[in-house]
Amino acid sequence: MVIGIDLGGTNIKSGLLDSSNSLVFDQSRPTGSTLDEIVNNLAEIIDELKDRAKKEYQSAVTGVGIGVPGVVSKGLDHVFKCTNLGWHDIPLKELLSDRAGLPIFIDNDANLAALAELYIGSLKGVDTGLLLTLGTGIGGGVIINGKPYRGSNGLGMEIGHMVLGENFFDCSCGKNGCFETFSSATALVKYYEKLLSDNSVKSSFEVSAKNIFVNARAGDKLSFEAVDRTATYLAMGIVNVINILDPAVIALGGGMAGSDGFLLKMTREKVKKNLFVKGFPSAKIELATSGNQAGTIGAALLVREELEII
Ligand SMILES: [Zn+2]
Known part of the structure; x- marks a missing residue:
């Protein structure tokens, strides 16, 4: 078994992945605030999951994968920058290794979500693909030649x-x-909110991304205008990626991607209009399918990738 940990700004999700790449156990607890507190929480989680694997599944843990919302060294051991946690230049693997007593691999959370999509989701069997996560920010994980691509310095x-x-x-x-x-x-x-202010009007609903989508679908003019602009720029970003990488599939994940297929449909139409080479096969744009646990599963799969036991 392998341990996957998705270290977020608010919560740490973690779980155990069995040999058939199924998440057999998962849990969540608050992240903590100081570096010492977070490292301590991670060490406790690793101990708990090792115990659980042994007692409940009569299985040994072979390694730990950790996803962080930041930039990680190409050696998968050092966190260069993680704005959410206020981390800069943190030797996370070194801080955990002695206590964990297991191989530890660290990567950017979007890279790991893309890895989960590659093994169990919308990028399955794809040679070149991209996962875009649309949430409070935009993350991206790219697969090239069937492997996660991190660039020369780990900055991609x-x-x-x-x-x-x-x-x-x-x-x-x-x-x-x-x-x-x-x-x-x-x-x-x-x-x-800018449109409301420019038009000197108040919103007729509680403002959230979800409610803006609901009202755009129902025909509210300003909501539609805001969603349309979001889709226009999303398509622009996607066309840039198609021009550079020509991936087989671009998967959209994260809280905003679903929206009952509304954003997906608009984005597909706008991408089609803006392709450099029209009328020929190009990247399929799909919704990501590995769900809320993609970060935990991807982190565990990283161990398999690095130890080459898949
Ligand atoms: Zn920026």
């Missing part, structure tokens, strides 16, 4: 910070015009 791919044009507010990274300031759930809400 921070697609949420690809600059698409000038925007009316700055990104959390300090730049202006990043992809995630146009097409994330946060961006949708901000643009809808």
Whole structure:
């Protein structure tokens, strides 16, 4: 068995993956705040899951995979930057290794969600593919030649910070015009609020990305305008990726992707209109299918990938 841990800004999700890549146990607990507290929580989780594997499944754990919402070294051991946790230059593997007594591998959470899609989801069997996670920001994980691609320095791919044009507010990274300031759930809400203010009107519903979609579908003009802009820039980002990578599949995941297929349909139409080479096969745009546990499953699969036991 292998342990998968999805370290988020609010909660740590974790679980046990059996030899057929099924998540047989999963749990969640608060992340904690200081580095010491978080490292301690991770060490406790690893101990608990080792015990559980032994007692309930009569199985030994062969390794631990950890996904973090940040930039990780290519050696899969060091967290360079993790804004959510306020981490900079943290030797996470070193901090955990002695206590865990197991091989530990760390990676960016979007890369691991893409790995989960590759093994059990919408990127299954795909040679070149991309997972875009649309939530409070935009994350991206890319598969090339059937393997996660991390670039030369581990910095790929921070697609949420690809600059698409000038925007009316700055990104959390300090730049202006990043992809995630146009097409994330946060961006949708901000643009809808700007439309309200520009038109000197108040919203007829409680403002959230979900409610903006519901009202856009029901014909509310400003909601539709906000969703349309989100889809326009999402399509622009996707067409850029198609022009560079020509992937077989681009999967959309994260809280905003579902929206009853509304965003997917609009985005597909806009991508089709903006393709460089029209009328020939190009990337299929699909919804991600590995669900809420993709981060935990992907983290566990990383152990299998690195120890080559798949
Ligand atoms: Zn940015």
